[in-house]
Amino acid sequence: MKMRWSGLAFTVGALTLSAGALAAPPTAAMLVNACAGCHGVNGGSAGPSMPSLANQSKEAIVVAMKKFKSGERPSTVMGKLAKGYSDADYAAMGELLSKQKLHATTQTLDAAKVAKGKSLEEANCSRCHMEGGKEGKEDSPVMASQWLPYLSIQMNQYLDGTRKMPEKMAEKVKPMSKTDLDALMHFYASVK
Amino acid sequence: MQDFRGAHFAAQKTGGTMSFDRREFLKATAAGLAAAGGGALTGCTATKHAAHVVVIGGGFGGATAARYLRLGSAGGIDVTLIERQPGFVSFPMSNLVIGGAKKLEDISRGYDGLRAHGVRVIHGNAVAIDPVGRGVRLADGSALGYDRLVVAPGIDFMWETVPGLTAEAAGPVLHAWQAGAQTTALRKQIEAMADGGVFAICIPRTPYRCLAAPYERACLVAHYCKTHKPRAKVLILDANDDVQAQRGLFMSAWSELYPNLVEYRPNHPISSVDVASKTVRFEFGDAVKADVLNVVPSQRAGAIARQAGLVTAGNRWCGIDWRTMESLAHPGIHVVGSATLAAPMMPKSAHMSNQHAKIAAAAIVAPLLGRVPSPEPITIAHAGYSYFDDRNAAHMMSVHAYDAKLAAYRLVPESSGVSARRGEAEGKHAWAWAQNLWADTLA
Numbered sequence: 001m002k003m004r005w006s007g008l009a010f011t012v013g014a015l016t017l018s019a020g021a022l023a024a025p026p027t028a029a030m031l032v033n034a035c036a037g038c039h040g041v042n043g044g045s046a047g048p049s050m051p052s053l054a055n056q057s058k059e060a061i062v063v064a065m066k067k068f069k070s071g072e073r074p075s076t077v078m079g080k081l082a083k084g085y086s087d088a089d090y091a092a093m094g095e096l097l098s099k100q101k102l103h104a105t106t107q108t109l110d111a112a113k114v115a116k117g118k119s120l121e122e123a124n125c126s127r128c129h130m131e132g133g134k135e136g137k138e139d140s141p142v143m144a145s146q147w148l149p150y151l152s153i154q155m156n157q158y159l160d161g162t163r164k165m166p167e168k169m170a171e172k173v174k175p176m177s178k179t180d181l182d183a184l185m186h187f188y189a190s191v192k
Numbered sequence: 193m194q195d196f197r198g199a200h201f202a203a204q205k206t207g208g209t210m211s212f213d214r215r216e217f218l219k220a221t222a223a224g225l226a227a228a229g230g231g232a233l234t235g236c237t238a239t240k241h242a243a244h245v246v247v248i249g250g251g252f253g254g255a256t257a258a259r260y261l262r263l264g265s266a267g268g269i270d271v272t273l274i275e276r277q278p279g280f281v282s283f284p285m286s287n288l289v290i291g292g293a294k295k296l297e298d299i300s301r302g303y304d305g306l307r308a309h310g311v312r313v314i315h316g317n318a319v320a321i322d323p324v325g326r327g328v329r330l331a332d333g334s335a336l337g338y339d340r341l342v343v344a345p346g347i348d349f350m351w352e353t354v355p356g357l358t359a360e361a362a363g364p365v366l367h368a369w370q371a372g373a374q375t376t377a378l379r380k381q382i383e384a385m386a387d388g389g390v391f392a393i394c395i396p397r398t399p400y401r402c403l404a405a406p407y408e409r410a411c412l413v414a415h416y417c418k419t420h421k422p423r424a425k426v427l428i429l430d431a432n433d434d435v436q437a438q439r440g441l442f443m444s445a446w447s448e449l450y451p452n453l454v455e456y457r458p459n460h461p462i463s464s465v466d467v468a469s470k471t472v473r474f475e476f477g478d479a480v481k482a483d484v485l486n487v488v489p490s491q492r493a494g495a496i497a498r499q500a501g502l503v504t505a506g507n508r509w510c511g512i513d514w515r516t517m518e519s520l521a522h523p524g525i526h527v528v529g530s531a532t533l534a535a536p537m538m539p540k541s542a543h544m545s546n547q548h549a550k551i552a553a554a555a556i557v558a559p560l561l562g563r564v565p566s567p568e569p570i571t572i573a574h575a576g577y578s579y580f581d582d583r584n585a586a587h588m589m590s591v592h593a594y595d596a597k598l599a600a601y602r603l604v605p606e607s608s609g610v611s612a613r614r615g616e617a618e619g620k621h622a623w624a625w626a627q628n629l630w631a632d633t634l635a
Contacts, residue, residue: 030570033260033550037543038575040628041635047624049617076611076618077589081573084591084607089571149620 117187345494
């Protein structure tokens with residue numbers, strides 16, 4: 001049966017695909033799109049326990065993926081997932097994510113904690129988590145606007161030893177009280 | 193609307209029976225993209241028309257395809273989405289509604305996000321496809337021409353596998369396997385059930401959509417009953433010989449959380465259902481009379497896929513070229529989501545449909561941007577979560593890589609597995625995962 005469409009018979013395939021034609025590697029965008037189902041749109045997470053990946057440095061992404069793969073960094077799904085991708089994939093993902101704009105979140109935060117966190121941050125954290133956590137030195141992650149539940153999960157892993165703190169971080173974190181750390185997390189969550 | 197049709201009319205008329213060669217096509221497209229500057233519908237001439245992709249079905253597969261076609265082409269492709277329902281209701285997380293932990297509105301979204309990307313959303317029912325003439329007809333008699341078609345019809349039920357039950361005469365026997373009115377209706381039945389009542393869920397033989405979902409549903413109904421109807425019984429009547437997903441996790445949840453509530457019975461393929469008495473009979477073993485009877489029939493590709501001759505496997509599923517998701521039966525038509533004949537160990541799930549759609553969109557968009565489509569599609573990751581009560585969940589995940597020898601995706605075994613244990617942290621991840629998956633599909 002041949003149907004007629006508004007009096008017109010459509011006989012043209014304007015788009016032609018021939019998948020075997022030529023080699024072209026999948027683009028970084030295609031790779032990063034595959035992450036979006038869990039990490040959100042344009043690297044910005046809509047789920048409070050999952051991190052935003054936008055604006056992370058390439059090094060931060062590559063190092064995180066390698067640590068997931070080796071098991072050095074604890075995870076639920078990422079340790080398995082990382083084994084499905086290569087170092088070259090990590091680099092391509094990191095390159096693209098580093099160019100995505102910081103994902104600003106709006107969260108319910110305690111203003112007093114934010115203020116206290118700010119005072120602690122400058123003296124203790126800002127050499128690696130720069131610009132109020134909007135930038136990371138080398139492989140230090142971007143902290144700004146991350147969801148409080150995500151930050152809290154990570155801090156708990158550092159404190160219970162399942163995630164290893166870098167030495168410089170341990171020097172700063174160990175003398176701090178839980179209240180101090182809570183204030184710091186509120187501060188970073190507030191930065192846009 | 194008129195402009196839209198006009199654009200196609202001009203393009204098609206000028207083209208006549210043209211056989212656009214590749215170079216001409218790319219040149220025309222590049223000019224079209226440059227001239228259109230993202231606003232595809234204005235200033236169309238014969239060589240500057242925007243290609244038109246029609247997407248049938250606004251679930252996880254279809255909506256994601258529409259979104260990525262617009263994003264990937266920077267607005268250079270016109271996209272029309274045809275969806276029967278006025279809004280989007282998520283099947284993932286719908287068992288939380290059935291168990292009473294969430295409301296239907298918590299798992300419902302609209303199509304405004306897609307409209308903001310320039311997707312034209314038509315709420316209608318696609319009833320016929322002409323793969324040669326490249327057009328789609330809707331139930332209201334209207335018709336749409338397309339350059340490429342994405343078919344994402346999800347699943348339909350094989351009522352013939354449950355004698356006594358039909359779509360029209362199911363009465364109080366619900367499937368609730370497509371989220372929406374049946375989700376709410378099943379919740380109401382469970383609320384209305386007397387303490388001491390029996391909730392029975394009948395699971396079809398694999399493959400069916402969302403392997404873990406029936407077992408999760410049993411857990412969440414049991415969680416509700418534990419507090420509100422402690423003398424109730426939750427019966428799982430499985431046509432398969434064992435639990436089909438997250439076996440250890442479900443077995444331990446049933447024995448630890450619901451020891452006198454949940455009973456699992458494998459090897460229970462249905463022979464008939466008596467709707468009036470809510471009794472189900474099996475090929476072997478005793479009949480079961482339930483107070484709330486939830487029968488999930490066997491499934492196959494949605495009706496439009498069958499009507500269009502896209503079903504190539506076992507009268508059930510659509511065979512596709514995994515590099516592009518293009519139908520093996522009809523060129524120019526891409527099939528995504530649960531309607532496809534799954535690659536080995538590939539689940540039929542929301543996240544997988546979302547990933548299928550991105551493969552299809554990339555393949556459709558590439559020539560328009562002057563790129564040759566990648567010869568091998570990307571490696572895709574898949575995650576899904578099951579709740580065991582209103583807070584504790586566990587994941588199942590897998591990574592699938594394209595295998596040229598197999599001409600299909602294969603499972604990457606070291607990247608695939610389930611949580612060691614259910615937990616509250618994963619319960620939070622499960623809900624966060626849903627937020628991000630909904631955003632990636634619709635935002």
